[in-house]
Amino acid sequence: CAQLLICVKLTPLLLLYNRIKASSLKLRFCTNETQATREKFVKKLQGLGFDISVDEVTAPAPAACRVLKERNLRPHLLVHNDVVPEFAEIDKANPNCVVIGDAADNFSYANLNEAFRILIGLENPVLISLGRGRYYKETDGLKLDVGAYMKALEYACDIQAEVVGKPAKMFFESALAELGVQPQQAIMIGDDIVNDVGGAQQCGMRALQVRTGKYRPGDENHPRVKPDAYVNNLAEAVDLILQQLHE
Amino acid sequence: MAQQICLWRMAARRALKAVLVDLSGTLHVEDSAVPGAQEALKRLRGAPVTVRFVTNTTKECKRDLLERLTKLGFDIAENEIFTSLTAARNLLEQKQVRPLLLVDDKALPDFTGIATHDPNAVVVGLAPEHFNYEMMNKAFRLILDGAPLIAIHKARYFKKKNGLALGPGPFVTGLEYATGTEATVVGKPEKTFFLEALRGTDCAPEEAVMIGDDCRDDVGGAQNAGMRGILVRTGKYVMDRSCRETVVHQSCPGYDSPHAPDRAQVGSEPRASSRLLQMPAVPAVQSTQGLLGDPERIVTEQLVWGLIQQVDFLSCGLAACQAGDCD
Numbered sequence: 315c316a317q318l319l320i321c322v323k324l325t326p327l328l329l330l331y332n333r334i335k336a337s338s339l340k341l342r343f344c345t346n347e348t349q350a351t352r353e354k355f356v357k358k359l360q361g362l363g364f365d366i367s368v369d370e371v372t373a374p375a376p377a378a379c380r381v382l383k384e385r386n387l388r389p390h391l392l393v394h395n396d397v398v399p400e401f402a403e404i405d406k407a408n409p410n411c412v413v414i415g416d417a418a419d420n421f422s423y424a425n426l427n428e429a430f431r432i433l434i435g436l437e438n439p440v441l442i443s444l445g446r447g448r449y450y451k452e453t454d455g456l457k458l459d460v461g462a463y464m465k466a467l468e469y470a471c472d473i474q475a476e477v478v479g480k481p482a483k484m485f486f487e488s489a490l491a492e493l494g495v496q497p498q499q500a501i502m503i504g505d506d507i508v509n510d511v512g513g514a515q516q517c518g519m520r521a522l523q524v525r526t527g528k529y530r531p532g533d534e535n536h537p538r539v540k541p542d543a544y545v546n547n548l549a550e551a552v553d554l555i556l557q558q559l560h561e
Numbered sequence: 562m563a564q565q566i567c568l569w570r571m572a573a574r575r576a577l578k579a580v581l582v583d584l585s586g587t588l589h590v591e592d593s594a595v596p597g598a599q600e601a602l603k604r605l606r607g608a609p610v611t612v613r614f615v616t617n618t619t620k621e622c623k624r625d626l627l628e629r630l631t632k633l634g635f636d637i638a639e640n641e642i643f644t645s646l647t648a649a650r651n652l653l654e655q656k657q658v659r660p661l662l663l664v665d666d667k668a669l670p671d672f673t674g675i676a677t678h679d680p681n682a683v684v685v686g687l688a689p690e691h692f693n694y695e696m697m698n699k700a701f702r703l704i705l706d707g708a709p710l711i712a713i714h715k716a717r718y719f720k721k722k723n724g725l726a727l728g729p730g731p732f733v734t735g736l737e738y739a740t741g742t743e744a745t746v747v748g749k750p751e752k753t754f755f756l757e758a759l760r761g762t763d764c765a766p767e768e769a770v771m772i773g774d775d776c777r778d779d780v781g782g783a784q785n786a787g788m789r790g791i792l793v794r795t796g797k798y799v800m801d802r803s804c805r806e807t808v809v810h811q812s813c814p815g816y817d818s819p820h821a822p823d824r825a826q827v828g829s830e831p832r833a834s835s836r837l838l839q840m841p842a843v844p845a846v847q848s849t850q851g852l853l854g855d856p857e858r859i860v861t862e863q864l865v866w867g868l869i870q871q872v873d874f875l876s877c878g879l880a881a882c883q884a885g886d887c888d
Binding site for chain 1: 689690695718725726727734735
């Protein structure tokens with residue numbers, strides 16, 4: 315039976331959400347959200363009426379923590395204040411790497427310079443990026459995402475960042491592993507043609523592009539990424555999926 | 562000696578009509594003139610060549626540069642100065658666009674007369690005070706909507722008293738990535754910089770020579786534009802003779818600190834002076850009768866040769882010499 319992966323930065327639609335939950339589909343929420351801890355983030359969704367728990371969420375910060383621990387890395391964090399608690403158990407003294415996230419107003423020249431100085435001073439500079447999105451949509455318009463600043467530091471230090479988060483293959487694979495399903499049995503729904511749709515397809519999953527969130531009409535002419543379908547919103551995506559399930 | 566003769570022979574094939582002179586590191590080092598440079602310039606003025614003073618800068622308008630150079634004893638006119646800011650302005654006028662100027666306030670006088678209301682272009686210089694999230698988003702949205710992105714240059718970082726600091730390059734790169742576009746870079750070592758500098762001189766690149774202290778940005782850039790390039794052993798000159806092996810110090814050449822972090826690092830002023838003094842004097846110019854022929858050319862070449870105390874020819878002439886082309 316098919317499993318389901320949903321990208322969460324979407325408009326809430328409670329009825330259809332309950333339909334998914336009531337079906338035989340397994341759900342996982344794959345987000346590059348790094349402006350809040352999973353707890354806070356999940357609470358927000360619960361407040362909107364979603365029955366969702368922290369262990370259903372695959373997010374970059376916890377994934378990054380695993381990487382840091384494995385490799386004995388002590389990070390200098392250039393992230394949003396609200397996601398800092400995710401790194402509470404990580405040793406940050408005497409940093410030997412930089413972790414960059416979707417820091418928004420923390421992307422000041424001074425903070426970027428500090429991160430740059432740490433990297434340029436390391437014999438073996440490691441830059442871990444919690445995603446590589448170009449921009450995202452907020453109520454007051456489109457804003458630069460972590461990818462732009464990751465590129466800035468890559469250029470300044472002449473290094474390559476390691477991406478933890480969409481569209482890194484490892485990120486999708488870990489979500490699938492947590493569900494215990496094969497890529498062919500999964501569908502990704504998202505609004506980011508490169509990071510959600512493209513990333514998922516590269517893992518062997520199918521992917522649907524929703525025309526909400528940061529979607530722009532130009533995405534339908536993307537030179538590389540061809541979603542398995544375009545849908546107007548999550549409701550249509552779910553209709554499509556449940557239809558196919560019942561066929 | 563063989564090298565010098567080889568160059569003269571090579572130079573004789575093409576008459577020299579324009580001389581571009583780099584400022585920081587070549588004419589002056591911070592607030593001191595390079596020893597002998599004022600005198601050299603006077604002699605150059607006596608030759609039938611057009612002189613232009615060129616520099617990458619993102620925060621000194623022509624007026625301020627002129628004031629600085631005049632104080633150091635150089636005889637220069639404002640219209641002889643060509644900077645990367647001038648290049649940016651020219652491009653804005655050509656494209657007939659209204660820029661969002663992310664440049665230092667001190668650079669604004671060079672954009673007087675250019676409309677900036679309701680911007681439909683973005684110009685990025687070295688302006689840390691503008692590289693905050695809000696302003697970057699403003700620029701990003703304009704570019705995403707089709708506004709051209711113009712970069713004064715893309716230096717990665719520069720050296721300050723208290724350490725290294727990010728240049729405009731990383732921010733331009735970030736904007737390029739986020740918008741899926743490519744910036745037009747107008748400063749050295751871009752070809753257009755050198756071609757624009759020659760505009761109005763009625764000289765072709767083949768008739769011009771660039772004199773500077775930066776192997777890649779001055780000599781490399783000029784040669785790429787079809788000009789000849791002379792590298793001086795003052796300022797930022799790196800001891801490594803091979804242009805290709807030079808540490809790519811992609812820092813801002815000159816305008817913020819003339820001393821990029823490099824192997825031949827010259828830190829404080831006293832060391833700089835002593836380094837200059839240690840340079841052996843250029844051998845007296847030998848008689849060139851019979852070698853060049855045209856007296857006008859001889860005069861010009863001698864003056865160019867004598868302009869800077871220490872000269873190292875890295876142009877193709879030298880390579881040809883080594884390959885055995887000179888006899």
